[in-house]
Amino acid sequence: MLTRLSVLASRxxxxxxxxxxxxxxxxxxxxxxxxxxxxxxxxxxxxxxxxRTARLRFGGPTQTREDQHDRRGLPLVETALQDVRxxxxxxxxxxxxxFVVILxxxxxxxxxxxxxxxxxxVLLRPLPYTQPDRLIxxxxxxxxxxxxxxxxxxxxxxDWRARNTVFTDIAGYIGVDNRxxxxxxxxxxxxxxxQPVNGIATTGNLFDVLGVRPLLGRTFTWxxxxxxxxxxxxxxxxxxxxxxxxxxxxxxxxxxxxxxxMTVVGVMPRDFFFPNRSAQFWASMGVKPDVFxxxxxxxxxxxxxxxxxxxxxxxxxxSGSNRCTTSWRPTRARRxxxxxxxxxxxxxxxxxxxxxxxxxxxxxxxxRSRSGARLAPAGxxxxxxx
Amino acid sequence: xxxxKSEILQGTLDLMVLQTLDAMGPLHGxxxxxxxxxxxxxxxxxxxxxxxxxxxxLQQRRWISSSWGTSDxxxxxxxxxxxxxxxxxxxxxxxxxxxxxxVIGRLLRLSxx
Numbered sequence: 001m002l003t004r005l006s007v008l009a010s011r012x013x014x015x016x017x018x019x020x021x022x023x024x025x026x027x028x029x030x031x032x033x034x035x036x037x038x039x040x041x042x043x044x045x046x047x048x049x050x051x052r053t054a055r056l057r058f059g060g061p062t063q064t065r066e067d068q069h070d071r072r073g074l075p076l077v078e079t080a081l082q083d084v085r086x087x088x089x090x091x092x093x094x095x096x097x098x099f100v101v102i103l104x105x106x107x108x109x110x111x112x113x114x115x116x117x118x119x120x121x122v123l124l125r126p127l128p129y130t131q132p133d134r135l136i137x138x139x140x141x142x143x144x145x146x147x148x149x150x151x152x153x154x155x156x157x158x159d160w161r162a163r164n165t166v167f168t169d170i171a172g173y174i175g176v177d178n179r180x181x182x183x184x185x186x187x188x189x190x191x192x193x194x195q196p197v198n199g200i201a202t203t204g205n206l207f208d209v210l211g212v213r214p215l216l217g218r219t220f221t222w223x224x225x226x227x228x229x230x231x232x233x234x235x236x237x238x239x240x241x242x243x244x245x246x247x248x249x250x251x252x253x254x255x256x257x258x259x260x261x262m263t264v265v266g267v268m269p270r271d272f273f274f275p276n277r278s279a280q281f282w283a284s285m286g287v288k289p290d291v292f293x294x295x296x297x298x299x300x301x302x303x304x305x306x307x308x309x310x311x312x313x314x315x316x317x318x319s320g321s322n323r324c325t326t327s328w329r330p331t332r333a334r335r336x337x338x339x340x341x342x343x344x345x346x347x348x349x350x351x352x353x354x355x356x357x358x359x360x361x362x363x364x365x366x367x368r369s370r371s372g373a374r375l376a377p378a379g380x381x382x383x384x385x386x
Numbered sequence: 387x388x389x390x391k392s393e394i395l396q397g398t399l400d401l402m403v404l405q406t407l408d409a410m411g412p413l414h415g416x417x418x419x420x421x422x423x424x425x426x427x428x429x430x431x432x433x434x435x436x437x438x439x440x441x442x443x444l445q446q447r448r449w450i451s452s453s454w455g456t457s458d459x460x461x462x463x464x465x466x467x468x469x470x471x472x473x474x475x476x477x478x479x480x481x482x483x484x485x486x487x488x489v490i491g492r493l494l495r496l497s498x499x
Contacts, residue, residue, distance in 0.1 A: 003447050010446040024464075025438070031463045032416045032434070038459060039420075059433030071442055 015073035025068055029061050128272045130211025134307040138170065140299060152301045158293045160305075168308050171209040172301035173275070174285060175200035182279040188243055189256040195243050199281035200274075206282065207234075209306050210274060216240075217251035217266035220284060230286030233262040237270040239280035257283065275302075399440045401483060404476040407450060407468045414455075414463035415441060441466060449475050 014021060033054045040050035055061065091098040129135060138160065140150045152160075152172065161170050175184030184201065187194035207219035215237065223229050233255065235244075244250050253264050262283070273279065406421050407413060413421070418441075419434040444450045449472030457463045468476070 006448045007446045010448075027462070028415060028438075028464045029435075031414070031457075031461055035414070035416045035457060035459070035461055035463065036434070038461075057434055059435045061435065064435035064438060068438055068442060071439060 011072070011074050015077055018069065018073055018078070021072055022065070022069060025065060029058070029065065033058060033061070128212065128269070129274075131306075134309075135210070136167070136305045136307060138303045138305050151299045152303055153297055153299045154287065154292045154295045154301055156296065156299075157301050157303060160303075166308060167305040169205055169209050170303055170305040171203045171206040172285075172303050173200045173202040173206060174300055174302065176275055176302060180275045182275070186258040186281075186283075188239075188281075190243055197239055197243065197280045198278050199283055200279050201283045201285035203285060206274070206304070209304055211306070212268070212272055214266035215269040217264070219266050220282075224284045225287065226284075226292070227286045227288045230284035231260065231262045232265045232284055233257060234266045234268060234282040235264055236268055236280045237272070240267045243280075257281075398483075399436070400444060401476070401479050403437070403440050403444060403466075404449065404468065404472060404479070407466060408473065408476055412455075412465040412467035414457060414465050416463070417457075418466070444472065447475075448472075 033051070036054040036057060037047075037050040040053050041047065045053065058064070091101075126132060127135075138152065140152050140156060141148050142150065154172070157170060157172050160167075164170075175182055177183040182198040182200050185196055185198055188197050189195075202220070204220035204222040204225040207214070213219075214234065217234075219234055220232060224232050235250070240246060240250060244253075247253070250264050250267060255262055255264055268282075274282075402422050403418055406418050406425075410417070410421060415437055416434070419432065419437045422430065422437075423432060441450065441452075445452060445466075449469060450466050451469050452464050452466045454462060455465045
């Protein structure tokens with residue numbers, strides 16, 4: 001093994017010093033022939049004859065030199081390098097052709113790279129949540145008003161939380177545009193200097209529903225959803241780094257967010273994002289407890305819910321069968337059957353986006369599985385009316 | 387070339403070179419070739435140039451090393467000498483060779499009987 005390595009090392013260095021080693025070998029052969037000729041002369045040969053005999057006994061110095069050259073270096077590599085040099089010369093002679101080739105390669109590589117980037121982000125890289133395929137967005141439908149996909153009213157979310165048997169929990173948040181980007185801009189004052197940041201306001205259980213842990217500190221508790229306990233802030237890794245310079249003592253630090261003094265309670269890991277990478281902070285929504293359970297309109301909460309474990313129930317629910325939808329129909333719904341359930345039309349919509357009807361009477365809800373990097377409406381309306 | 391000269395068996399030239407360097411101390415390529423011819427009493431047919439293939443092989447394996455010097459009759463020549471690893475290798479190969487030679491010899495004697 002060691003022997004092989006030293007042979008390889010010697011061959012590599014031989015490949016780079018080819019010319020010098022060739023010259024060295026030439027000198028060696030010359031001296032060999034001279035010494036041999038000396039001996040023949042001493043035995044009485046003429047100068048001419050001695051030299052000729054020496055060459056004969058040596059056996060083809062040129063051949064030996066070539067063989068030696070090949071054994072010393074890496075002939076395959078040298079040939080390849082020769083080919084490369086030849087190719088470069090040819091290309092230089094035909095600049096037009098060269099330009100077209102380079103352009104073709106550039107466009108090809110660019111296209112493949114960007115395609116792969118998208119595929120990786122959307123399909124290959126898992127979302128930074130626990131079991132992201134069990135996360136669902138639930139939205140309301142209202143056939144009477146022609147709503148097919150609407151953010152929820154807080155009281156409806158409260159009902160869903162209280163009565164459903166399908167989800168372990170449901171969280172709500174506000175502050176995103178209809179593509180899921182954070183559009184709630186605030187100013188964080190650091191040492192008296194306000195810095196613009198984007199974020200969302202959320203219920204206290206958001207991070208628990210997503211199944212994520214903070215990098216530093218803690219996330220919110222459910223009671224921090226409400227007015228009075230809401231002066232808490234969780235920062236993204238990016239905001240922690242850029243606004244606070246990665247201050248290790250950030251947890252517990254009091255900051256001013258657009259005039260409201262808040263306490264930073266946690267920092268999320270670097271790869272975490274929600275709903276997408278535009279959100280730099282998560283604040284509590286600070287709603288009043290009684291408003292939360294009583295407000296049926298307006299509708300302003302975007303939801304994210306985690307399905308209970310258990311494949312059977314999920315499948316049944318996803319296919320919109322009556323049994324599972326009725327099981328979490330709230331008392332408010334007057335109609336007794338789930339006649340307008342979406343069933344087939346929804347489950348067949350697409351492999352990665354499905355929706356199911358939650359209940360038929362207003363407010364009816366639709367849920368769509370969240371998968372892929374687009375958390376919001378890429379699939380909106382893709383599955384007909386629920 | 388005469389019929390009574392034998393081709394050198396593959397691999398034996400290396401052993402001969404190592405043994406020669408062990409016996410004679412540092413020597414140039416011509417000296418090694420001459421010495422092998424002398425010892426073999428011209429039984430072996432050796433193009434002296436082939437000695438350099440063996441010398442390169444042994445050098446690549448770090449069993450011998452080389453440096454330029456001056457010969458007895460004042461000519462510049464490259465001298466080869468055995469390294470520590472070369473000495474070890476010589477011992478192993480010599481033992482191996484003797485074992486094989488012994489076996490071949492016994493076989494031949496057996497079939498003569």
